[in-house]
Amino acid sequence: MNLSDFTAEASSHAAAVDRLFYVLVGLSIFISLAVFALVLLFSLRYRRGSRAKRGPMPKFIQREVEIGWTCATFVLFLFIFWWAAASQLSALTPPKNALEISVVAKQWMWKVEQPNGVREINEIHVPADKPVRLSMISQDVIHSLFLPALRIKQDVLPQRYTYLWFTARKTGTFHLTCAEFCGTEHSRMAGRIVVLPPADYARWIEAQPEKLGLAREGEALYRSLGCSGCHATASTVHAPDLNGVFGRSVHLADGRTVTADEAYLRDSILLPGRDIVAGYEPVMPSYRGIVSEEQMIRLLAYLKSSSIKQGAEP
Amino acid sequence: MTDILLDSLPPAKPANYLEEGHTLASWLTTTDHKRIGILYALSITAFFFIGGIAIGIVRLELITPHGALLSDDQYNRLFTLHGIVMVWFFLVPSIPTTFGNFLLPLMIGAREVAFPRLNLFSWYLFVAGAVFTVYSVIAGGVDTGWTFYTPFSTLFSNSHVIAAAAGVFVAGFSSIATGVNFITTTHMLRAPGMTWFRLPLMVWALYTTSIVMVLATPVLAMSLLLIMAERFLGVPIFNPNNGGDPLLFQHLFWFYSHPAVYIMVLPAMGVVSEIFTCFARRRVFGYSAMVYALLGIGVVGFLVWGHHMFVAGQSPYANLVFSFLSFMVAVPSAIKVFNWTATLYRGQISFEAPMLYAMSFLGLFTIGGLTGLFLASVPIDIHVTDTYFVVAHFHFIMVGGTVSAYFAGLHFWWPKITGRMYHESWARFSAVTTFVGFMVTFMPQFIMGYAGMPRRYHVYPEVFQIYHVISSAGALILSVAYLFPLFYLPWSLRHGDRVGKNPWGATGLEWTTPSPPPKDNFPRIPRVDVEPYAYHPVGQSADTEGREPHRPQREDA
Numbered sequence: 001m002n003l004s005d006f007t008a009e010a011s012s013h014a015a016a017v018d019r020l021f022y023v024l025v026g027l028s029i030f031i032s033l034a035v036f037a038l039v040l041l042f043s044l045r046y047r048r049g050s051r052a053k054r055g056p057m058p059k060f061i062q063r064e065v066e067i068g069w070t071c072a073t074f075v076l077f078l079f080i081f082w083w084a085a086a087s088q089l090s091a092l093t094p095p096k097n098a099l100e101i102s103v104v105a106k107q108w109m110w111k112v113e114q115p116n117g118v119r120e121i122n123e124i125h126v127p128a129d130k131p132v133r134l135s136m137i138s139q140d141v142i143h144s145l146f147l148p149a150l151r152i153k154q155d156v157l158p159q160r161y162t163y164l165w166f167t168a169r170k171t172g173t174f175h176l177t178c179a180e181f182c183g184t185e186h187s188r189m190a191g192r193i194v195v196l197p198p199a200d201y202a203r204w205i206e207a208q209p210e211k212l213g214l215a216r217e218g219e220a221l222y223r224s225l226g227c228s229g230c231h232a233t234a235s236t237v238h239a240p241d242l243n244g245v246f247g248r249s250v251h252l253a254d255g256r257t258v259t260a261d262e263a264y265l266r267d268s269i270l271l272p273g274r275d276i277v278a279g280y281e282p283v284m285p286s287y288r289g290i291v292s293e294e295q296m297i298r299l300l301a302y303l304k305s306s307s308i309k310q311g312a313e314p
Numbered sequence: 315m316t317d318i319l320l321d322s323l324p325p326a327k328p329a330n331y332l333e334e335g336h337t338l339a340s341w342l343t344t345t346d347h348k349r350i351g352i353l354y355a356l357s358i359t360a361f362f363f364i365g366g367i368a369i370g371i372v373r374l375e376l377i378t379p380h381g382a383l384l385s386d387d388q389y390n391r392l393f394t395l396h397g398i399v400m401v402w403f404f405l406v407p408s409i410p411t412t413f414g415n416f417l418l419p420l421m422i423g424a425r426e427v428a429f430p431r432l433n434l435f436s437w438y439l440f441v442a443g444a445v446f447t448v449y450s451v452i453a454g455g456v457d458t459g460w461t462f463y464t465p466f467s468t469l470f471s472n473s474h475v476i477a478a479a480a481g482v483f484v485a486g487f488s489s490i491a492t493g494v495n496f497i498t499t500t501h502m503l504r505a506p507g508m509t510w511f512r513l514p515l516m517v518w519a520l521y522t523t524s525i526v527m528v529l530a531t532p533v534l535a536m537s538l539l540l541i542m543a544e545r546f547l548g549v550p551i552f553n554p555n556n557g558g559d560p561l562l563f564q565h566l567f568w569f570y571s572h573p574a575v576y577i578m579v580l581p582a583m584g585v586v587s588e589i590f591t592c593f594a595r596r597r598v599f600g601y602s603a604m605v606y607a608l609l610g611i612g613v614v615g616f617l618v619w620g621h622h623m624f625v626a627g628q629s630p631y632a633n634l635v636f637s638f639l640s641f642m643v644a645v646p647s648a649i650k651v652f653n654w655t656a657t658l659y660r661g662q663i664s665f666e667a668p669m670l671y672a673m674s675f676l677g678l679f680t681i682g683g684l685t686g687l688f689l690a691s692v693p694i695d696i697h698v699t700d701t702y703f704v705v706a707h708f709h710f711i712m713v714g715g716t717v718s719a720y721f722a723g724l725h726f727w728w729p730k731i732t733g734r735m736y737h738e739s740w741a742r743f744s745a746v747t748t749f750v751g752f753m754v755t756f757m758p759q760f761i762m763g764y765a766g767m768p769r770r771y772h773v774y775p776e777v778f779q780i781y782h783v784i785s786s787a788g789a790l791i792l793s794v795a796y797l798f799p800l801f802y803l804p805w806s807l808r809h810g811d812r813v814g815k816n817p818w819g820a821t822g823l824e825w826t827t828p829s830p831p832p833k834d835n836f837p838r839i840p841r842v843d844v845e846p847y848a849y850h851p852v853g854q855s856a857d858t859e860g861r862e863p864h865r866p867q868r869e870d871a
Contacts, residue, residue: 003777006766017693021764024691028684035655035680039673042658043665046594046856054660054855065656066600066649073648077641077687084691085634092630107470141466142560144625144700148766151697155626157561158465159554162627175775179625179700179768181459183470184386187771271557288555 001175010149010170010195016087017151024080094165098133101126102214102297105136105143105156108185110176113297117211122191124176126168127201133165135262139293144180147193153179159270161262168195218302221295225287239284240277246304251278262300269299330733330830345430346833351416352731353437357444358404358412359800365399366793368392373789376782381773389772390457391473397460402482403444405712406574409581410527411440411492413723414520416731418496420824420831421517423505423840423868428498436491443485450477459770461571464552464563468544476546479538486531486538489577493527496520505823507842511605512867514822514846515598518605519584522612526573526580529616534570537563564626568619576615578712579679580608582719583650586672589726590654591847592820593669594661595856598847599653607646607653614643624695633692640690647683651676660855666818667741671722674749678714682707685760700770703763706756714752721748721799728803729817733830734810740802747795754788816866821848823867840868 009015045052101124102113112120126132136145136156145164146153154164178189196204211217222228230239245260253276258264267274269291272284291299331348334340341349372392375383384392419427427433450456456478458467467475500521504513513521541563543549550556552563591598598604620628620636654676663669685707688694698704721744729735762781767774774782816825827836848865850856 001775001777003765006775006777013693017697020691021688021694024688024694028681028687031684032677032680035651036677038655039658039676042655042661043663043673046658046661046663048595048662048664052660054662054857056853057660057855061659062600066603066653069652070603070645070649073645077644080687080691081638081641084693085637088630088634088692141470142463146700146766146768148697151693153625153696153699157554157627160627175766177766177768181390181461181463181466181700181770183457183466184390186390187381187386187768187773190775 005173005175005192006148008149008170008172008174009151010168010172010174011151011166012169013091013166014149014151020084020087027080091165094133094163095131098131098165099127100133100135103134103136103145103156104139104293104297105145105178106139107141107183108178108189110145110178110189110191111294113214113294114205114208115301116205116213117217117298118205118208122176124191124193125201125204126193126195127198128168128171128195130198131165131167133163135297136162136164137293137296141182142180143178143182143189146177146179147174148177149174149193155180161266168193171195171197214298214301215305216302218298218300218305221298222302225291225295225299227299230284237283238280240280242303243306246306250275252276253278253280265300265303266296269296329832330828331833332830334833343434345426345434347415347419347427347430347433348731348831350433350437351412351414354407354411354415354440357437357440358407361399361403361444362796365396365404366796368396368399370789370793372396373786375772376774377779377786379774379776379779379782384772386772387457390459390770391455393770394456394459395451398447398456398478398482400712401460401574401578402485403440403447405578405716406489407440407485407492408578408716408720409585409723410496410520410523410577411437412720413516413585413727414492414496414523414581417727417824418499418517418520419503420827420835421514421822422500422503422508423823423836423842424499424503425834425836425839426503427495428502429495432491433495436488436495439488439491440485443481443483443488446477446481446484448481450474450481453477461567462538462541462563463567464541464544464560465554465558468541468552476542479541483535483538483542486535489527489531493524493531496524497528500524505840505842508823508867509842511602512842512845514584515587515601515604515608516581516584516822518608519580519582519587522608523577523580526577526612526615530570530573530577533566534574537566537570540566561623561626561628564623565619568622569616572619572622573615575708575711576611578716580611582675582679582716583608585719585723585726586654586675588820588822589668589672589722590657591849592726592818593666593672594658594663595849596657596659596661596847597849597852599656599659600649601845601847603649604653607649610646611643614639614646618643621690621695624692625699637690637692637695641687644683644686644690647679647686651680651683662856665742666725666738667736667745668722668726670742670745671718671725671748674745674752675715675718675722677749678710678718678752682710682714685710698763700768701763702759702767702769705769706759706763709756709759714756718748718752721745724799724803726818727824728806729813730824730829730831732807732810733812734806735813735817736806736810737802740798744795744798744802747791747798751788751791751793751795755785755792756788758782758784758788821846821866826866826868842867 100115104111110122112124138156138158143156144153145156150166154162174193176191176193230237231242248260249257250260251257270288273282276282331346453474456475457473458471540551544551550558552558552560618640620632621640624633725741758781762778767778813829815828823840844865844867
């Protein structure tokens with residue numbers, strides 16, 4: 001393993017973070033040296049018994065100097081804040097066409113699901129030059145996915161999806177590790193991210209044992225778990241139609257309107273009594289403890305794909 | 315040690331506080347703020363070395379990347395022990411309970427703190443908390459890290475979380491009691507003429523710290539109580555499987571623990587303000603700016619906790635607000651650094667051990683503060699959160715800052731507390747060694763942290779070994795520097811030169827009473843008619859070489 005597995009600037013975001021970092025390093029060295037030089041100068045010049053002139057203090061030195069460096073510090077810090085914040089704002093939302101890879105963390109392992117259903121352990125294969133969005137959830141405690149070469153990390157929480165997105169510019173193998181203390185083998189919860197040229201990535205996916213794809217597997221689960229029994233249009237049970245539900249606005253019985261995103265759909269499966277859709281009875285049983293995180297990923301993939309089919313997403 | 319001092323004093327003088335009783339019982343039942351200060355000093359010294367031994371083993375283990383010495387669980391328990399002991403049983407109580415207790419009444423011209431028995435009670439609370447924590451260690455330790463993050467601490471950890479949390483919970487009440495005591499003392503017991511803007515900066519620092527303690531510590535107590543409730547009684551609060559929110563704990567925890575950083579560092583700022591002025595023979599530069607900076611840090615310090623949670627799943631807009639406030643809290647800290655530096659201008663500077671420690675505080679605090687700007691910047695913080703960069707940053711503030719200031723204060727007030735002077739060249743040696751050892755230990759941690767070395771790692775990639783080896787070598791130097799005073803300070807109790815009231819020629823009221831002070835501090839309550847640090851006339855600078863003339867803060871001196 002080389003240090004460059006950690007420090008390579010594998011994305012343009014990484015390069016931007018490094019730029020900010022090195023400017024701050026330069027600034028810090030400048031300010032420290034200025035302070036230390038003054039301390040050293042005063043220590044030598046005004047050491048006890050030295051001949052340096054003391055006498056009355058110049059008038060301006062108290063108030064004007066104090067106000068001066070207070071304002072200077074304030075403006076400087078404001079500028080750094082603005083610069084750091086501005087570089088962050090543009091990266092808040094991932095592009096719509098991002099490749100979605102699911103990550104399930106558990107003590108002490110990373111389980112990865114490619115969109116077509118290929119599974120990996122402690123390894124993520126991604127194509128270069130294409131935005132990738134990691135949708136992450138934990139099965140137990142809080143973990144944190146840390147990709148040093150991309151200069152990003154995100155805590156991975158139980159019962160709640162968090163996301164991380166990036167566009168890798170450099171191909172190669174880089175380090176991947178857990179950054180949030182998660183128990184005994186925390187320091188062994190490491191792996192690698194493999195950035196391949198897009199063509200190689202396609203070939204790599206092809207070479208894996210054949211998979212149906214997450215959405216197709218989700219469709220099978222949708223039937224075997226009994227979802228379709230009620231949610232199908234032909235069903236005798238009065239249940240909301242889930243065709244094209246993803247991304248739609250949903251009116252709830254208590255008057256709120258929410259967007260049917262991953263978090264909402266997940267909660268509706270596990271805690272169906274919480275957000276009742278307006279006009280329906282709370283008859284759905286909870287699937288808590290029945291649907292595993294991996295199955296949930298597949299169910300959501302299916303619900304999303306049916307949305308795309310219906311054209312609900314722009 | 316009390317016998318020696320007893321023999322030495324002429325019989326006519328009023329007895330000093332050390333002569334008021336020589337039995338163990340006389341110490342354990344004392345309500346004298348000075349004796350309670352010493353009880354605290356002995357207790358936290360013990361904890362400083364317990365925490366130090368724990369991290370000594372950790373640093374030894376980290377010399378090799380493969381975890382040759384310890385098991386994963388042993389390693390996790392050791393760094394947790396280090397964190398819990400150093401934060402709650404050394405750093406938080408360090409300066410306030412020792413120098414604060416000893417000096418606050420002396421500095422404001424009072425005979426006691428406002429509630430002497432509450433003061434003794436708070437020491438017993440501290441000891442009770444310590445007993446719980448020591449029990450949790452003997453029973454097998456805790457492996458949650460000092461941060462007790464849920465749901466790991468409540469549902470997954472197989473260690474003695476409840477005992478450790480109970481220890482911190484009880485010790486927290488000790489902090490609250492001390493805070494209440496100091497606030498009341500400062501408001502009610504100032505000597506005639508000791509107006510708010512004649513208070514030494516040390517008193518302002520203790521006062522601000524006390525306010526933060528009283529407001530923040532209850533939140534810690536509450537969050538630890540909720541942890542115990544969830545772990546012991548199964549009350550679902552943080553458990554997401556029952557609709558709880560694990561992030562709620564982080565918000566509560568950091569709402570205390572970020573202000574706790576200021577509980578640790580504000581008193582240190584007070585200590586070095588006394589020392590810079592005394593050893594430069596100068597009025598402090600910008601007294602009122604220094605006071606407002608302390609208060610500003612105290613207030614804004616409550617509003618920045620979210621910068622610990624930039625990657626925790628908090629809204630990115632919340633991140634920006636916390637980032638902005640974190641930059642703002644750095645402004646008053648920067649002003650203090652500039653003012654200390656400017657205090658040296660046109661001084662008559664001498665370099666005894668307290669000054670050397672104070673100067674190393676200034677250097678290390680400056681580096682610690684500047685690296686805080688990196689962590690306030692969201693994109694950099696996202697990369698370095700939970701890496702050694704953060705570890706290095708907060709050690710610069712808490713160890714480079716607070717512990718240096720603690721040693722500075724220990725040497726500065728040692729003659730006042732004991733009546734004897736320490737050995738100067740040994741003390742200078744350990745001051746310089748501390749600085750060198752500290753830089754060697756923590757500088758490499760910035761580099762490996764930015765390169766991507768996560769904290770709390772028992773085994774680590776080999777590429778980082780070189781940095782860990784340097785860091786461990788630095789820790790060895792540092793441990794020598796911290797152990798050395800343990801020999802020469804007690805040595806001075808028997809062999810040190812006796813000192814008069816004011817060996818440093820300082821202006822504070824504590825220097826107008828005998829060393830060691832009598833039980834009631836002052837034969838006559840002083841009357842104050844001058845601002846602090848009157849080392850030279852207003853508008854002048856330090857013109858003469860000697861300790862004199864300076865103007866003590868009392869009329870009849």
